Amino acid sequence: MRPQARTRGEPSCPRRRLLFRSGIKIAVIGGGPAGLRAAEVAVAGGADVTLFDAKRSVGRKFLVAGRGGLNLTHSEPRDAFATRYGGPGTPDGFWPALLAGFDADALRAWAAGLGIETFVGTSGRVFPREFKAAPLLRRWVERLRGQGVRFAVRHRWIGLRPGAQWILEFEYEGGKSSFECDAVVLALGGGSWPETGSDGGWVALFRTLGVGVAPLVAANCGWEVDWPAGFVAAAEGHALKNVVVSAGGKTMAGELMVTRHGLEGGAIYQLGPELRAMTAPAISIDLKPTFTAAQLVARLGPLRGNFLAESRGRWRLGVAAHALLSHVAPSEAHASAAALAAAAKDFRVRLVRPRPIAEAISSAGGVRWDEIDAALMLRRLPGVFVAGEMIAWEAPTGGYLMQGCFATGTRAAESALRGAPPRNGGMP
Ligand SMILES: Cc1cc2nc3c(=O)[nH]c(=O)nc-3n(C[C@H](O)[C@H](O)[C@H](O)COP(=O)(O)OP(=O)(O)OC[C@H]3O[C@@H](n4cnc5c(N)ncnc54)[C@H](O)[C@@H]3O)c2cc1C
Structure with a gap:
């Protein structure tokens, strides 16, 4: 996958870009499954979407998951499926309602739409027929580009400040750049396998923004x-x-x-x-x-x-x-x-x-549920949504992690498309 870095020399976005398509300009930060899915839903909804990632390419942990065959989801009925998710403070009924919006069948249909056939293994887990992540990721990113999603890799998000809505700040090639947008979906991952980009560095940033985060700890680990x-x-x-x-x-x-x-x-x-x-x-x-x-x-x-x-x-x-x-x-x-x-x-x-969190398959902890509303918007930062493993949920292996990332990415982007309420002044 060739990285694109289109925000170079783009200190903040020209206003005309804000009016592109539906007029909603959405930044997605984090190119794991949750962020890629959010970008997909946002662009399908008519938004002008740019996806930022700190690494040189997106989907690195997704590719690591592919080494184990890429267990995309699980075939058990949705009611039982929803009981697999936990995490302190999870609102009652959150997971059944979320999965009603994007369940295992929807995920399998999505994969089929990319030409990736899936099957149910003897354990009930769902895998791509080829047991590989790379072909799926390649086709997915190509399709997103074709749909108009811009990829800005090697952009590490380091802050946000109020603008017309929000101005995001990034470290890029030793310097800094900023990007103005109407809504943001953050999908920055957990804290395991930091070499893939999911290094939990955002936790300190969230604390400076006043957003409560439960410490990231190893889950699904030895x-x-x-x-x-x-x-x-x-x-x-x-x-x-x-x-x-x-x-x-x-x-x-x-x-x-x-x-x-x-x-x-x-x-x-x-x-x-x-x-x-x-x-x-x-x-x-x-x-x-x-x-x-x-x-x-x-x-x-x-x-x-x-x-x-x-x-x-x-x-x-x-x-x-x-x-x-x-x-x-x-x-x-x-x-x-x-x-x-x-x-x-x-x-x-x-x-x-x-065992150390760096070795774990996933992490528990993350953005606390009392900081998020049902739209997955941060209560303190209207117009900023979160998705994926960075939220304080956890689930066992078996495809539940990936399904949770796709479903929260879907919800966050759908919410972002509906538009953000006014910020009511500056930062909290
Ligand atoms: C060995 C292994 C095998 C696994 N196998 C499976 C499996 O078979 N099935 C399954 O369901 N799950 C599996 N998982 C778990 C699954 O891969 C993760 O739950 C999933 O990738 C999390 O997705 P995400 O989009 O939330 O975050 P991630 O995939 O972690 O992506 C986060 C992205 O955010 C970027 N980022 C972070 N901070 C910044 C910043 N400040 N600025 C810009 N970008 C930033 C990162 O570079 C990264 O690209 C496996 C995990 C591992 C480690």
Whole structure:
């Protein structure tokens, strides 16, 4: 994708540009899925749209998501779908209403409109048939350009001040530029994978603007464990398959991957909100969920010793599960078949901390819900709308993140098109 930098030498926009198309001039800042979608809706609604991004090209995290096959959305019914979203202070009924405006079927139809066929995998997740993000992004950006969206890359947003409506300020090639517009959609992303541009740098700027932001923290992330010597050598890179993991009253079935740092994988990612709320985060793993403890004991038969070695074959334990029982379980668990079975059914692992936010798939925290109205407009900055992961919602992996970004991008742009109320004077 060739970057365009059309705002060079454009200190503020000539007034005639304001009258282009519908007369509404909308700036979208952030070229992830939420911002690209907002630009698409805004231009389709007749606005004059410029999309700014700090990086040399847009959609970098979208491309990273493509490495895992690009799980675009999920096929579960909309009611259940809406329950996947959380975050402190989320207004009641927000997600069902939002998804009614742009749901998984709409997202699949949108992809089809770009010539990208999608399919539902065995887990109910929806992927592009090719499992790739690059062709989709390329066609999307080409289409946006064709529709008249201007791309201003390498423009880092650094502030805004009142003008006729708003004047945005950017850092651009070591200097500064400004851009006047009627409405702004900010889609600046969360704080994970900062090399993609989503570095959370906007949080400090929001604070100077008086907008409340909950600290960005790692979500959908691994957790560190203080593994005893020997365990990492035996189990690193091996999965705990078909386990059931519990924490804070919630239980998830799935898989965990053993790393030298701790544990990764869907089952622990989905427990993030519960684990973050615990003062001493810990999980309980049921290594053999389809058997009761009594059945496990029965499988060891009349053995009087050597339970541990025998459990590997008789319980069909994988490398990582057996290594857990061998190297991590307390010595009492090796005393009897019943004690070993009890450990296998309720294997406690104390977690030290989440892995760094830079490694996380997504972040929680962001613009607080009490700062936003139902149109996704910042209450303190009329005409400034927010979309995507920068809002304080979170969701598990499974396509819910992408769907949330598309749906909020849609809502923010539709709201921006309706026009901003007067600012009632200067900055708050
Ligand atoms: C490894 C990985 C795999 C993932 N896989 C999936 C998946 O399969 N399915 C799924 O649903 N989700 C997935 N996600 C999550 C998904 O990619 C994100 O939730 C989504 O990209 C967030 O979109 P966004 O538009 O809100 O922000 P982003 O995509 O983060 O985009 C934000 C943009 O804002 C720009 N920006 C930031 N600050 C400024 C500034 N001051 N000035 C100008 N521009 C700025 C950035 O350069 C960036 O381009 C994955 C994430 C990762 C890291």
